[in-house]
Amino acid sequence: MKAPILPSVLMLLALLAGGAASQAPPAVDSPTPELSTPPPVAPSIPAPTHVTAKDTPGDGGSSVTVEWQAVTGATGYRIERAPQDGDFAEVGLATARESAFADESAQDGTPYRYRVVAIAADGSGAVSAEVSGVASSAQWFEDNLIGVLIAILGFAAVIIWFIRRARRGEHLFVRRIAGMEAVEEAVGRATEMGRPVLYIPGTGYMSDIATVASLNILGEIAKKTAQYATQICVPVRDPVVFTVAGEVVKGAYIEAGRPDAHDPKSVFFIVENALAYACAVSGLMVRDRPATNFFLGNFGAESLIFAETGAATGAIQIAGTDAVTQLPFFVVACDYTLIGEELYAASAYLSREPLMLGALKGQDMGKLLFMIVLTAGSLLSLLFGWNLTRILSTTGYH
């Protein structure tokens, strides 16, 4: 029997429109088939189960985390949200591999209903049960940083314990820092040659802890220049650092009992632009030919300009920075380099004050503790396949 043309065309159109063959009107012999919307068809996959929605923990608010159990055969998920008495609307999509979604558009304090729609390959969607009454809020503590906080507190406890030991008058052995042992010799050399000591407190700002550490070292070095009656020259890039450095040098001269030898012009501001500052300092090195150069603090690309110009003038150079990328330049161009944390240990090393040495000892013990943990972690990973990073991440303590 010859099939009627109209039903066949309609079926073809339905197929082109994305409808499944099963949803299209059947090609029957009926000459006048109904053209109404096809009735909803049962999805070919089950709906997501165990759907939960909760305020995202440890965040700044406006976020609700929706989780569900993955559905076999789903090509993705659509997450829908509705106000307590409103209609659902899509808030985001998740891939088939994901089973959680963070809705970052929630309004704090507003309760919402959530549901998850698993999308099948044929386009049909299986809607989960609703979860209602979920509102986001801002937290005062970031939960996943608890491990960091514990580590910091533990480290602080170690340092304080050593400080207390030092306060009781116990003798604490402290490692050698070659660069700091050479300070006496370097200042002495400048004295013998009758030339100034140049001190560059980095090109960082007062908010950089390396600059703070550098100014603490400046105080100790200024005491030595005061004792040796040697001129110290401190060109500064940042106006705030300039103000503090001026006070530090003045304080050092007073403490050394030589306030009369203090020259207020020894600390001076040059310019904020780092490269212009490098240019000015290079000119100063070439003109005044300081016998000793200290480059201690935070440095950028201009570190090599300082170090190479200083090396060309024949000065003894002691450098130190926590900028890892600049360390190689200092290592090759300076006589001594304080690597990373030695910069923070230097002021304690120079001052030899028991309390400062106690803190330094605590710092070393903290490092030892970290070394043990890292070695143990590496061994556990190599020998037993333990992935500590993953374990810590899954428990949230990373």
Added chain:
Amino acid sequence: MKEKLPLALMIILGLLGASYRFTPHPDAQAFHSYMRDTLLRIVSAFALILGLGNLMLRHIAKIKHREQGWPHSWTLIISMTISAVIGLFGGVTGEGSLPTKIGTFSFNITDIYNYVITPLGATMFALLAFYMASAAYRSFRAKTWLAVLLLISAFIVMLGQVPLGYWISPLIPEFSQWIMEVPNTAAKRAIELGIALGVLATYLKIMVGIERGWLGSGR
């Protein structure tokens, strides 16, 4: 008082500054932003006045006493004064009351920055290439076995970055990558870990009042 007040301020602000890292609450973040972006800028602005004053006084004294290179001090004072006048009265891009254009020649503060400061900075930066060459020459002299190790590693890394390395052997770029990713990263992380502990120790020393060098003559 002169010592206790800055110390107390530092402890309070230090604790607040550290706590913001652990506090995602918008109020805490807003307070931190206010401290960093507003208050700190006000302090910096006043310090800048002090800095500029110091710079001027230093160079005026240099001219007065005819110290070595005193004519350069004139250059600084004149160019600084002209820039300040143009910046203050000419506006950022020449929209101020002071005319900053003569025919097609524009000299507003943005143009001064773009066409004077930037090229001069670039010139200084370009010098780094020569400084690097001389530093590399010094460090690559194979005097010790450590220097030999450095020389070999650097040679492989450099060769791995250029087509010639791949042409010699496809393994060279891979080995170069391995040097950068494994031994180099391991050393870098070790230094960074030490730095983190050093920062924390310095912070604690300042907090408990052991480290007072930064207080200067206020001690």
